[in-house]
Amino acid sequence: MIINNNLSAMNAHRQLGVNQGMAAKAQEKLSSGLRINRAGDDAAGLAISEKMRAQVRGLDQASRNAQDGISLIQTAEGALNETHSILQRMRELATQSANDTNDGSNDREAIQKEMDELANELTRINKDTTFNGQSIFNGGGTDGNGTGSFSLHIGADGSSEKLNITIGQFDAATLLVSGGEDAEAGADVSARYTGATFTATDGDDASFTITTNAQGEVTNVRNAAGEAVDLDSFSGEFTSSTGDTLTFAAPTAEDNTQIPPVEAAAGSLTSAVTTEASEARAGIDVTTREAATTAIDTINDAINTVSQNRAQLGAWQNRLEHTISNLENTSENLTAAESRIRDVDMAKEIMEFTKQNILAQASQSMLAQANQAPQQVLQLLG
Structure with missing residues (x-):
């Protein structure tokens, strides 16, 4: 029997440390819900997971951006809906003014007053409709400077030459x-x-x-x-x-x-x-029958223009809704993929924790017995 080095106790102690360490890791995973808590757990898995997380967060923000776009469109749609109502009333007034049963210019002047106020309201809607502090209809932006120069040499024979420059809508x-x-x-x-x-x-x-x-x-x-x-x-x-x-x-x-x-x-x-x-x-002038007739055509054109704009807004909104649906679907799939890499399987990890905990207790018991073995030498001396 050897008493200077208790190999059984040393082995039991080493196994106890290993089992306690594994139990601690299992406990950490169970408490965090993550299989990968640090790069040492799975370096490659961590790198892939972080890239997927970045994509998911970008997709989620893009979805919120599209939601903001829909909110802006709905704000514009509400303003154009009221614009339609005003134009319909203006057309009604123009049709009324075109009736020769009106008493001279007095009736038409009264109609003209309401027409002017409605026109002013259209202008106000155009100027004051805003979203997040930005005007929707009357434009705006930061001034910019653009410069360019062109040289054209005309031949000695005096024949004309032309330089055409096309500028897009601005x-x-x-x-x-x-x-x-x-x-x-x-x-x-x-x-x-x-x-x-x-x-x-x-x-x-x-x-x-x-x-x-x-x-x-x-x-x-x-x-x-x-x-x-x-x-x-x-x-x-x-x-x-x-x-x-x-x-x-x-x-x-x-x-x-x-x-x-x-x-x-x-x-x-x-x-x-x-x-x-x-x-x-x-x-818009409705002070005469002829002017009122012309005003009806003008208002009809305005109604058609607003209808076309509302149709365009509706098309944009439908497109954004499909965009949001696609973004959410992609985000969901990426989240599921990232979860399979990084999240812990709770049932499996509970099983692992129970195993390591039992092994740690067994190692502790074996260490106690190994420490008692050298005392048997005293019986030989007795």
Whole structure:
């Protein structure tokens, strides 16, 4: 018998430590619900799990973003729904005004007052409809500067060459369009952009044509001299000789404010052409039967435009709802995959904990018996 080194006790002690360590790990997994609590548990599994977690969180945030988009669309839809109601009432008033049974201008003036207030309400809805502090209908944003230059050399034979530049739809407060700074006598200098054409000619006559529509919004266009021309859904053509004055007035009502004069200089315009919607009765005049008939057509066009916009909003909302459904489905599948890698099987781990706990108790009992073995040597001495 050996007493200096109790190998049985040492072995029992080592096994006790192993069993207690395994029981502690099982207890940690049971308390956290995770199979992988640190990289040492499963390094590769941890890396895969973290990548999946990042994807899941990104998908969940994308779903919330889409929900915000639906909220914005619903806000716009509510405003357009009220706009539809107002336009229907305006059409009703225009139809009423078109009736010749109205007593002179008094009845139509009363109708016009309500028409003006409804038009003002449409303007207010357009300006004040916001979502999270951002205007929905009247645009906005941060001003930006864009520059570019082009050089075009004309041949010695004097033949004309043209450079066309196409600009996509845009919103701009000020657009500077200019021709070349150096032009020989007798040459035509022109600058164009989609929707309008400005031409400066080295002669006594100057003319240009403006054609804009509701696509985009160009509120201030400047010619090569830096002078402003304000446009607001205006379509027209005018020509003047040097020194002549052109005067314009909006044709919608007798009390419209006259547009400021436009003086034609050599190849340029020196003042702006502007008109205010409030001065033109918002473009809807029902003070005469003829005007009321025209107003009905105008309002019909507006109703159709709002209907198209609402249809587009509905299409966007349906698309976002499908997007959210797809995101949630993908997130669910990734979460399930990540769970299989990282989460613990509780039943299996309870079984493992019970096993290690019993082994630890058995090791402790064997250690106690191994410690008593050297005492048997005393009996030999006795």
